[in-house]
Amino acid sequence: MRDIAKSVSYGAEQHAFEHTLLGEQQSFTSLVSTTREVEATPEWQAVYGTTPLEIITTKGSCDYALGTRRIAYKTLGSWRFAVPHELAHILTYDRHGPQWRARYVWLVRLMYGNEYAEALVAGFASSKLSVEVLPLARTTPMLPPELFDAQYGGPLIAARPEAPRGAIAL
Numbered sequence: 107m108r109d110i111a112k113s114v115s116y117g118a119e120q121h122a123f124e125h126t127l128l129g130e131q132q133s134f135t136s137l138v139s140t141t142r143e144v145e146a147t148p149e150w151q152a153v154y155g156t157t158p159l160e161i162i163t164t165k166g167s168c169d170y171a172l173g174t175r176r177i178a179y180k181t182l183g184s185w186r187f188a189v190p191h192e193l194a195h196i197l198t199y200d201r202h203g204p205q206w207r208a209r210y211v212w213l214v215r216l217m218y219g220n221e222y223a224e225a226l227v228a229g230f231a232s233s234k235l236s237v238e239v240l241p242l243a244r245t246t247p248m249l250p251p252e253l254f255d256a257q258y259g260g261p262l263i264a265a266r267p268e269a270p271r272g273a274i275a276l
């Protein structure tokens with residue numbers, strides 16, 4: 107099965123997250139702990155259930171999700187946005203298609219809030235890919251800026267170089 111949306115999706119998330127904290131490389135341990143935090147939320151459990159995912163390492167160049175139970179993150183650490191990217195694959199079956207996009211944006215909103223979610227939507231839009239908005243009741247993300255600051259030792263929103271997102275702000 108061809109996955110024609112794959113490369114444009116990668117471009118969209120790079121456009122959205124490069125030079126932001128979600129584009130920072132993380133240790134495998136950090137990726138796992140963030141994944142476990144998502145799994146512990148009622149929102150995740152309402153969609154997926156409470157069965158823990160199997161999280162393994164891969165020495166390959168890509169992270170991946172396998173079926174509905176297993177995620178592999180690179181041994182050397184991947185970007186922070188790898189977590190919602192791969193979790194969205196766990197919840198959908200259309201590779202990088204519209205269902206995956208919708209769930210990816212939903213996960214970013216759940217984890218990091220509206221600003222990052224809208225940046226991703228804009229990234230997809232710049233590749234002419236629409237995103238369905240999935241309902242999310244919570245208004246405070248799983249990692250709001252102050253909690254993110256406490257856990258990771260840096261601000262979630264502030265540390266951003268000039269105009270990293272180009273036309274997104276317009």
Ligand SMILES: [Zn+2]
Pocket residue numbers: 191195202
């Ligand atoms: Zn993917």
